[in-house]
Every structure is written in structure tokens, then in C-alpha cells.
Amino acid sequence: MTRFLATRVAQSVIVLALMSFAIYALIGLMPGDPIDLMISADPKMTPEDAARLRALYGVDKPVVERYANWLMAALGGDLGYSRLYAAPVLDVLLPALGNTLILLGLTLVLSLAIGLPAGVVAALRPYSRTDYAINLFAFAGISVPAFWLGLLLIIVFAVILGVLPAGGTETVGGAGFWDQAKYLVLPVVNLTLASVGGHTRYMRAAMMETLRQDYIRTARAKGAGRARVVLGHALRNAMIPVVTIIALQFGYLFSGALITETIFAYPGMGKLIFDSIMGNDFNLALVALLFATLVTLVGNLLADVAYAWLDPRIAYR
């Protein structure tokens, strides 16, 4: 297991290195550069000024050379300066990272805590009224667009009822844990409603499949009651495919919560990546995307560790 982990960490480092170049090259392919934005902001700038600025920032050099320069600086701990936010990249990134991890963590915990039991209950009585009711909610959650649901939540809870804030992370001047918690409710609910349906459906499918297995019949033939069959024999087997889905979703939610973050004016990673790309803020976009890659890699690694824990047939060497 130790050796497996070491190998995977080494692989992850290689993937990160390759991704850093790929992202760098892709950003280089984008139309326009920061100097173009300066030109449009300052009509008095001459072509000579622009050329001088390009040379100053190094944007006139070939992409490989630029990348090599960036890599050397990054390895030395200098991730560069965000042009858009006028601050070092890490100073901009770390708060957004924290915000996203809070949002993501709460969403994941909540949607697993609801989705997995709901899926199990549905699988125990397939095609019953309970199952149909659970499926109805699951499909509604999957089908309703997140942005529409987000707007609806704002209208109901912020505008009509006025009990929750419509966006942001805390009241100006009114800091404190409960104040911040209030700002998290709507975005977390929005993201949870969007992802809980998927978890329910995956869990239901995996559990139904598991309950058909021979060893479930063996357990029942031993005299195991329903609870023992489901919790002692089926659940662990059924979790194996579900873990994959959760791990994949982890990476997706990290950078894909853009719409929710935008609607609730929540300064997370999705919005940060979007803004930095639109603003041609190369340094920030690059590092933010690398963080998204890192989180996806960590998610997959955790999934592999979880497999070995769930399934003794999987032995890592």
C-alpha cells in the first residue's frame, strides 16, 4: 500500500507537470494578451509602447521559453502576480480555495447523507410507491437547471421571506460564525439539490444490483434479517461503484460550481477561474486550473484508497 501510494503520488506530480504545460500552451493560444487589454484601456498607447511592454512582460518570447521561465519561478515558490486583482496569485487564490472547500465539503456531506440512504431505501422496495416518490425527487433534482433553482431560492428565501441573504459570504461589519453560516445556506442547498439526485440514483442502481447477488441469498439462508443483509452484506459491496462517481464528482464540483457561485456572488474557485480567463489574467488562471487538476487527482487517489478498503480483492502492490 505504501509503495502504491508513493507510485501514485509520483504519477500525480508528472500529471501536474504535463497539465501545467498544456494549460500554459492553451492559454497562449487564446486570442489577445494582457497588453491588448492595456491598449484598449488606453487609446493614447502607441504600437511602440505596446511592443516595449510586450518585451517587458516577456509576452513576445516563444511559448516554450515563457513556460520554462514560469516553471523556474514557480518551483522557486514565486507563482506570479495577478494582474486583475493587483495582488500575488496565492493571496487571491487561497481565500477562494477556502470558500470552495467549505461549499464543496458541506454539499458533499449533505448530498451523501441524503442521497445514499434514499438510494438504499428505494432499492429495498423497487417499483413501490416509496421508490417512485424518491425517484421523482431524484429526477427533479437532476433535471432542474441549477441557475433557475438558484434564482428561485433567492426569490423565495431572500426576497419574499427575507430570512436568508441572497449572496456574498458575510454581512459587512457583522462577522461571526452564525453570520457566515447564514450566507452558506442557499448556495449549499442549491448545489446539494443539484447533486443529491445523482447520488440517489447511483446508490439505488448499485444496491439493486448487489441485492441480486448470490451471496445475498446465502446471507438470507443463514437467517440474516433485513438490516443485517443490507448493512452487513450489501452496503459495502454496493459502495464500490458509488465511490468512483463521488470521486469524479469531487473534481467536477470544485471548478464547476461556477453558475451557483455567480448567482450567489460567492467568491469561489469556479468564479475565480472564469474571471481570470475572461480578464486574460494568465498567472492566476494557470495556477487556479492547476489547483483544480490537483483536487481531481487527490479525489481519484482517495477513491483508489477507498476501493482497497472496501474490497479485499483489490490489492495494491
Place this chain on the structure above:
Amino acid sequence: MEPARESPNAPSDAILEVRGLEVTFATDRGAVKAADGVSFDLKPGLTLGLVGESGCGKTVTALALLRLVPPPGRITGGRVLFGGEDLLALSERAMEDIRGKRISMVFQEPTTAFNPVLTIGDQIAEALIIHGGAGRAEAHAAAVGMLDKVGIPDPAERAGTYPHQMSGGMRQRAMIAMALICRPDILIADEPTTALDVTIQAQILDLMGAMQREFGVAILFISHDLAVISEMADEVMVMYAGRVVERAPADALLAHPLHPYTQGLIETLPRHGVGRGRLPAIPGTVPDLGALPDGCRFSDRCPLADDGCRAADPPLTRAPGGRWVACYKAAP
């Protein structure tokens, strides 16, 4: 021969009496009866062999005794009398107390019948924990002892391994240990050797015989293989298309089969030193349960069938020598 074989029909000594058992499956084309009026007795320390082709209702009959018929199948009639109680009338909770403790089962595929994520020892000990109220350590020690009894070398270490780390034969031994750990009165063995190769098959049959002698358990031994049945069973019951067509002491059935279907089955057995030509086969195929022939279900494949056979289904009737047969043409 054991003296018990002489009196297979004494009613009082049966530990399990099955009467008119009927299992119905709802299909797209309507209800079909996978087991239709199945009746038999199991006696302590003796083995009843249940033989028939695939789909004749053997497994469904076995599962019905434990009320484990999978949906869309349902038990729609009959009685299963065990210790003066009808198992079919018990609550599910009461039935759980019977399963694995009084009546247990060995399945065909030891590979898939064990839970892949739990150790063999835990799975064997579980039956004791469920029924005996045993603590973990105590149950585990008993599981190791049982693994030793079924001939697994190094049982203490083996108890900690997972099913995939064992060979098929070892797994089936462990399955037998799991079925017997609560000292049940009845063991149902559904094709326990079919998935194993021939040498292992013989070892498992020997083991089951030895366990029966040690624990006095009554065995319902299911197989499509008459040769295996003849080795194990004291009495044999032949099923065809959901019905019992013949029931007789093993020796008598093999020596003088009364039903034309049983005769066909025995003729299809390869024999040592006899002929080198093609093995005889029963013409035709097992009828679709949804489209049974009129009258006797075997009539469309039977060489002796006449209009009488096609007019009415023959009931299972008593024949001399403690035998039963469902055939108008049965040779007396």
C-alpha cells in the same frame, strides 16, 4: 445397507413433510407453475436425492422450503411441515430463526455464494452470532473448529482469508462448514458439486456423507446428475416440468425405473465397458412451462404415450416396494 432404507414410508419418522407445494412465477405470458404439487418427506440422517433436467423446478422447490423464492416467483400453495409447524404460515421473523439454524443450505456456486468483502471466518461465524447469540470471539473459535472438521488445513489462518483466496473445492468445504455450524436438522444441497471438477466432486461428496454420519442431518440433495445422486441418496425423487414423476428408494429406482422419463435418464448415463456407440438421448426438449402439453407433461417425448396419456395428467400413485410413480404406463 443401512436398515433405515427398509422403511422409507413410515410417516412418523419424517422431520420435514412437504405436501402439495406449488410455486408460481408471474411472467409476461401469464402465471407458470415452476413447482406443481410437490410432496415428499425428509428423514433424519437420510438423504433424499432430487433429480431432473435444468428448469424442472428442483432449485425452486429447495428455495421454497426456506421461503427464499426470488420474485416474481411466489409460493402459491401447499404446506411445509417442520416440527409440527407449517413453515409457509410463519412470520418472516420466525422464518429467519429457522434459516441457517434448523434448515440450512449449500449452494451450487461457491465462488459467488460467499460475500467477496468479508472473511471466510466471519461469514461462518455470522450464523452463530445470529442464532446462538454468541460473542464474536466465541463464534470465531467455533468457525475455526468447523473449518477443521470439514478438512481445511491450517483452519485458524484460513478463517482470516477472503473467498477469492481459496480454491473452489476449499470454498465449497467452507460453505458446508457454514451450513453446519448451527447443527441444523436439515441440509439442502443445491448442486453442491456441479461447479467443481471430478476429483474435488468426489471429495465433497465424501465430506457430506461424513458430516451426515457425524451430525445426523437430513439432506435434500439436488443434482441433474443421476450418477452423483446414486452415490449420495437413500431415496430419489425425479422431477419433470414442475412435477414429481417418480419417487423410490435409490437402489430400486436405479435398478428398475418405473417412469419412462426415469428410464430415459438412466439410459443416458454412460457406463463403463458397455458399447462405444452414441449415448442414447431422450428425444425432444423440456417443455416450456408456459406451454405444457395436454395431459401428461412428458407425453410429447414419451415412447409409450397414447391418447389416454394426452387426455389427463397422471397423479402420483403408490407402487409396490414403497414407491410412487405418476404414469399410466408404468411397468409394475
